[in-house]
Amino acid sequence: MAPIMERDSGSRIEYEVFLSFRGSDSCQTFTDCLYEGMKGAGIRVFKDDDDLRAGQKIKEELPRAIQNSRIYMPILSRNYASSKWCLIELATMVEMASKSNGTKEILPIYLDVNSDDVKLKTPLYRDVFVQHETNFDADQVKVWRDALLEVEEIKRLNLKNYRGYRELIKVIIQEVLVKLNAKYKNLTEHLVEDHVQVDAIMKLLSVDFRGVRFMGIHGIGGIGKTTLAKVIYNKVSSCFDRCSFLENIREISRRSDGLVHLQKQLLSSILDLRFSSDTFIRDVDQGIDMIKKALCDKKMLIVLDDVDEKDQLEKLVGKSDWFENGSRVIITTRNTSIVTDRMETLEVDPPRYRHGGILSYEVKEMGFGQALQLFCRHSFRRDSPTEDYDSLSRQIVSALGKLPLAIEVIGSSLSGVSTDKASWEETLKKLQKVPPKKVQETLIISYEGLEPTQRKIFLDITCFFIKENKKYPIFIWSDHEYYPRDAIRVLLRSLIKIGDDNKFSMHDQVRDLGRHNVYEENCRFPGKRSRVWNPEEALNLLRNKQSLRSLRFLRGKGLNFVGNFKDHCELRWLSWHECPPNFTATNFCLVNLVVLDLSKSKITEDWIGWNQIKMAKKLKVLDLRSCNCLRSTPDLSNFASLETLILAWCSKLATIDRSIINLQNLSTLNMEGCNSLHELSEEVGSLKSLTELIMPKHSLLCKLPETIGNWQSLSSLSIKWNERISRLPHSIGVLAKIKHLSIEGCKGIKELPPSLGELESLIELDLSFSGVVNVPDSITNLRKLKFIRMGNTKIGKLPNAIGRLEMLEELHCIECQHLSDEIPCSIGELSHLRILDVSGTRIPGLPATMSHLPCLKQLELKECHELRQLPKLPSSLTSLTIDVYYYQITPDLTNLVNLEHLDLSFHRDSHGGTGKWKELLSLWKNLKSIHRLPSSLSTLKLTDITPLPQFSSFRNLSKLSVSSCLMTHFPALEHLENLRELSVEKSTSLVGMPDLSNLKNLEILHLSDLQELVEVQGMGELESLESLKITCCGSIEILPNLSKLGKLKHFNLECCSGLRCIEGLSGLRHLTHVTLKDCESLQGLPDLPRGAKLDTDWESP
Template sequence: MNLREALTTVAALLLPALILICKWLFRRRRRSSNNNPQLSESTCIVDSSASTTGSDASLPLPTGDYEVFLSFRGPDTRHEITDVLYHFLIRSKIRTFKHDEDLHVDEGIWPSLVEAMKESRIYVPILSETYAESKWCLKELAEMVEYRKQDKGRIILPIFYKVNPRDVRKQSGAYEEAFKRHMKNFDDKTLQIWKDALKDVGELKGWHVTDKDGQGAIADEVFDNIWSNLSENYELMTDELVGIDAHLKAVVERLDLNSKAVATVGIHGLGGIGKTTVATAVYNKVCAHFDRHYFVEDVRETLQRRDGIVALQNKIISGIAKKATPVSNVSEGIRMIRDRVSHYKVLIVLDDVDDKFKFDGILGNSENFVSGSRFIVTSRNIKVLTLLEGCRLYEVGEMSYEHSFELFCKHAFRKDSAPHDYAALSRDIVSTTGGLPLTIKVVGSLLFKEDRAVWEETLLRLRETPETEVLDRLKISYDTLDDEAKQIFLDIACFYVGTDKEKASYMWSDCKFYPISSINVLVQRSIIKIRDNNEFSMHDQLRDLGKAIIREEDMEHPWMRSRIWSDEDALELLLGKKGTDKVKALRVNSSSPETCQLTNEHFRNLSNLRYFDGNSTELTGDFSDLLDNLRWLQLQYHADSGDQLTNFHLNKLIILDLRGSDITDDWGGWTHIKVS
């Protein structure tokens, strides 16, 4: 046998095996793609450039526990609204079936599509101009309508993409032409079923997308509707009670509610260990024993402001006295607390204090308070609490391993225990969290609905991070966010804790950060919370993380960072005329009686500034060609300052906040603050 014959024989033997291997790799790639939202296409979409001949062309599509089924015509919408919406759904871990009808090749694939529709609860047909040209799109739509008739719990959310809903309902225009062509290949009964389906869907409330509409913004709205309809499936069982009983009992004992003395209890422990959770549970349990009660959040953060003590005093006065005129200096605040607060039997929680907190310097002498009053103070620093006279200490230690595991499961699986095949891996991950509830919640939420490969990679990263580096562990979740969610997280951490969600969302929408889906991701990851009053809330450790990320942008030069929240750094930038195009958000917001005078020259080079809170500043000069990207402006104006500001044309302004100003409708300055 010569060499050529030998090679031919070997090739003949290897070719069948090679074909089998290629088929196996092809199937595996499709399964992997479906589980990996980072890939550009899901399993439901086969490469359109691949050959459509051979037995592989009719392989059934993979099935799964789907929640949303997208039906669309690829050439019309694949790289537009469909991909944007699919991205929003996948990053929120909503199991979505996305199949491009262009890639149907025979009837062998249809059973898999039917199975995916049966599993799904929400259908989103994206009805474009050529949608009706596809028999597969029409078959899918008819199937959706039939399932909706059988089960009222199923929902159809149509998107009319650059097509008039009337043409869909009445099969006119492009839809009429499509049906004329279908008449050659399909019987009257089939055509009528498709027409009836189009009529039913065309009458439903949906979204009409035109050439002028921002597709990302509409996809965000559609996502919000989908999320609201699925939200009950994502409601976490409360985790605040995991392991709380022993802490609750110990702190209540230290409060000694039967004693007539004025007493203080100090709760200390590591950041993220659950001090605020314990303080909140105690507050809710015992507040009914007092005439007035108030929970003061973010004491450390408040005291970092130039007017921090006064701001804290005003919080306490308004929280206890309900109606009070704000005080303007510390001495007045102490006097007001003595006259308007201390004559009640009060329970006051002061959460997250540091060495800037001095009880007497903020609230006055504790002996001024009515007997039976109680104070609960939480801090990471035990030394701060030992300086409080007669303070009874309680340390919140790390969670027990079993409580840690239970808390992790509540976030990673939305149940109290782990599935058998994830139990060992879950326990390995919990062992790296140091018993810190915050870390457990954030890591568990990150892994919810993720592939096993993501779990294993996260475990490796946690093991590589020293146990003492809490922020580094929390940053693992931050690193997985997309750019829009990162921008919103950093904005909240630096400026928007306590801000109304809707108010901030107007600005983020205009910046194309897609706030509905981005905020949802942050909530789902346990990175932020939305309070009952619709305001943002964030654990102080996560806020510290956000600010640390900003500081790392330039450790030595604050004016080279994207966000500046410190009055000192902001004034150095403005008065020193050090502005750069890197600065996106800036706050100078003290209640100092002396207003800082700023001219147009101080704002040179701040071309990318989109947020400015200047409540302690007064602006003068010609602002033409400045602040072109400003979306949020917060100032205090006085009636006599209207003619000092000129050419303040804010073309992109979304939020104008003039609270605290004494101006009226006829104020002359209105002619200079205008959008052209």
């Protein structure tokens, strides 16, 4: 990464927050508390002080600390501007943030100062600057003044908006954590950033270019493609509306449902939803259609990691015309043809993107200095070797061939043995005998450092357990007394990885290392090797009935075992998919079996094979997934050690055998898709060790067992879309460890038991689409509850003491059409509430205590037809959506200093007469003060509002939509340099638009249903325009010459009855689609560039 500040010769650190404050000011106590609070939250903070400033290292240490921090936090107090050091820091922060491409940002804190003070409109700071002008260089003072004024334009947190230091500090910490975690990929602490390669990719990516761009990063395995993609992702992700980083595409695509799974994951990112494998996508083709529709209005950053087939690109990201302007797609691949076959030829400044092309970049080898630095970070935890090991380190790096993977593995293996020089020399000797470019032979050194049992576990993973949940192999290794948890900890250092899904993964070269070692055990005879993973070789061994007395692991599909199997007593894992209903083997010795997988088999509960399987007293996992002939579970009495029972998608399974009561060690019971199941016996309710219970949707289950209270270890209970279950047992209240409870879609459940309030660990409660009509008051006892979803229910009111839910972050009541009572005043006590959605409810208003919500970011009041009054809203709001139906409501938006997205619609015909609405329009003149909203406002949608505010102060506005507003002239749009989209529609009296020529970055212009509009000044000067749509504007007779619209792609003219001619299209080489319909006055079709498609109903007169 960027140069990191050294604390000492052997330690480096990168800060996340840089605090700048006046040390002698009254803010010292606040700063100390803030500093300790952030440290306690795990945030790395640099806190300067006067002692450091007075020291000799000030010129070096502070700028480096600022450079290596991600968030700058100036604490502007009354005496802040009197310190030259504070102003130096402030100017440096502003400069660094402006050059960071969005990777660094400033979060100002106001203590006992206000906006006018910082703008130098009051004597507080203004008099100080007068004094500075006499003591310092005038140019330097101007830099300080400009920095101060620029900071004043940034969203800030002001102490006066909170109830004291403690509340403000909580908000600051939460804000920082959100900023640090959002759109960020974790990178190893030992990363050495290759600035040359990063800069080259950034130049090709060209985030400032407004078109769509595909970027391919390719190179051999282990050279650092994914790491480079993550570095780029972290640098630019803040510039996009949505981001998605899809990893391991090659591996996931190999699964039968792999591409659909990836489409679901991508769609979740596009729509900003929590990812769920239940997201409905029927097949790949439907997924393509859904992604294409979702992408069209969002500026996206998508990274596709490890693509190996072109088909994966087609199914996930298709073509560039799927995307919103400004979107970027980054592809990493070792298959060069994927990117070179569609390679784009770049023009000189600015680079252009041609439809269907992929810009290509080949990752280069690391320079020797970077390779040495990377090696030292892994082996010494510093940037350079110690003097005694300098020569050895250089020789080892040379022998490794500068491949990052090999350097990381060997460096990690030597970590901790820096006092044993002989080991280093021995390592070097081994490396020198191996050609540096052969990664397999390089990695063998790490393998040889493993203990015997660690080697066995490593080889098992490479041959059998890649993409397997670690939980299940651990069972068999534990049975062998291999001490797997300790071994896995060692393997994680340099050879394997465990993903968020708890599945094993590793680099292909590491996998091949293990398999090659097994192969060399006997190159000619597979039966004499310890492991056989090739299906053909394994099948031959079984067919030839070779002696397999030591067989521990067997995975087969559709096999029919015949004969005597008395010599296979060492078998621990049997995966026998699609086993036949006839069982002819004898002496099937399974006394040591730990994992049995019979998925997709045609067996029944009376299958004769159960008689021999029941001897598996050690069995931990029984997987009967998709055994569609099972009507009941078999007799499970003999499996007392069982911990995982998977019955998912057994479509005919109707009952659970009572013998399940013997499974007192069972922790996971998966019944997903068992839709014929009509009863859970009381014995199921006796499973005291159960931690995970997955229930079927749309099943025939009518009730839960009354003994549900015995599930005291349960952490998650999901009962979704079951209309037959009519209640939750009262005993549910004793489930002290449950964190997630969902009865989504359970229409039969009308009431919740009062004992629900005893679920002391509950974090998430989902009542959506259920039949619940009342929320018990006891719910307010759930002090850890963070998420409540009750949308589309008949709930009529919220508990009066809802404010006691002190940890609540999200409350979703969308389309609760029976919710008509006042929102309780205690809602103002929810200090962690971030999202409140009461759209589609009948609430008459919100309580005045709403202004007390310090963390509220999003407020949704869409289609609240009965809403008659709004209180002062909290200044923390960043997104507000509101429909106004009653003339009494005049939203006061002046307090919303952090607002970024505003969707405001007036429905003047809903209630009240014309006179009342005129009164409202008079009151609405308050909106003229809308310019007092922050310059950070980026999206503004106004419907049925008159008069419109002046827009010129919204310098960060990127999307502006105005609809159904009574006006003859549109307000001026000067200074809107960042405006990307402008839509004006259904304003029937509008005669003229302002001059648009200054909107140099405008990409989309839509004008619709403006029957009196005569002309659009400056439209011909919009050099960045890509989409121009003019419909139902009958008074426009002539358009300006459009020859300067060099980026125009789509041009749509419909129902413009007065339009006579169109000029300047022939030279627009990016123009691909032109629509001309119902323009009866048009004297002729315009000349179009080659390749442009014309859709028209025009006929020559």
